[in-house]
Amino acid sequence: MNDRQDSTCDSLEPGDDQRLLSALVDGELSAPERAVVEAQLAADPEAARRVAHYRAQKTALQALFPKPAAVPSLFLQRRTPWWRLGVSALACLLAGVALGLGLGTLSLGVDKPAFAQRADMAYAVYAPEFSHPVEVGADEQAQLVSWLSRRLNRPLAVPSLQEYGYTLIGGRLLPGEAGPAAQFMYQNKMGDRVTLYVTVFAKHELTFGTVQGDGRRTIYWASRGMGYALSGRGNEASLRMIAVDTCNALGGHADSWSG
Structure with missing residues (x-):
């Protein structure tokens, strides 16, 4: 059993488990890992909110960079927390404008x-x-x-x-x-x-x-x-x-x- 599978046995607390939540959003977990993490999300509202936040940021980035290869990886694969990256905030702002235009008018x-x-x-x-x-x-x-x-x-x-x-x-x-x-x-x-x-x-x-x-x-x-x-x-x-x-x-x- 690898380190990721071991970590799914613990509660979803900040730290290594944030990597698991990011991997869930990015579709990088195996089927057994995904099942375990999703089961824990159902019992952990705070973790579920974090996943929703990650998904929102990913959607914002995809709106700015339509081609998958052009989407920069900002989801906890770097040591710098994603919420400290200024480009992330800018991406969310611009994507919100883009989605507003796309869906509204x-x-x-x-x-x-x-x-x-x-x-x-x-x-x-x-x-x-x-x-x-x-x-x-x-x-x-x-x-x-x-x-x-x-x-x-x-x-x-x-x-x-x-x-x-x-x-x-x-x-x-x-x-x-x-x-x-x-x-x-x-x-x-x-x-x-x-x-x-x-x-x-x-x-x-x-x-x-x-x-x-x-x-x-x-x-x-x-x-x-x-x-x-x-x-x-x-x-x-x-x-x-x-x-x-x-x-x-x-x-x-x-x-x-x-x-």
Whole structure:
């Protein structure tokens, strides 16, 4: 057993374990190591917050340096702590501006698709629901994904948002513009909710943007014949970071949003 595997047996405290959290964000852990670290994150909110912070910085750097080879490695592989690197702060600032432009005003000349409006309304209707926010709970996740995949006639996946403090509570089937749509709902410990709306989207041109209304925001994008929309309330920058991470996790290319 190597040193990294040994360290996963300890609590996630600052020091060598920060290297593990960085390796998790960069996808450098083996499957067993990743499983151990993710299990510890679920029981360690402070470590989970650090991972979310690392992911946010990585996303910011990717926005500035779209080509993977051009992204400088600033994640705890150097002896100098990343938060002391002035270029890191500058990267976050500039990337925030870039993402703001990309998601707020730039949409490559494409009007907001109907599925984005439907996703926004579905969030407004179901997110406040206390008794029946979902049709199928997260305790039946495999059945939920299988059912919705059959109805949409597409293989669906449910991305994890644990790094951002959100846990899947379930999902439901919804009517889409030209067929069925799926909504997955997540909730954090404070009771805040975000939803991921998924539907078939025939247009294949690059589409992304934001729908806003009544204190809520829906960030939408299209990828590989599918339309996606992440809806929530609160901090817009945080929601955008979650949307970028979700897009990448589902096989999209969120770096193009700022390009």
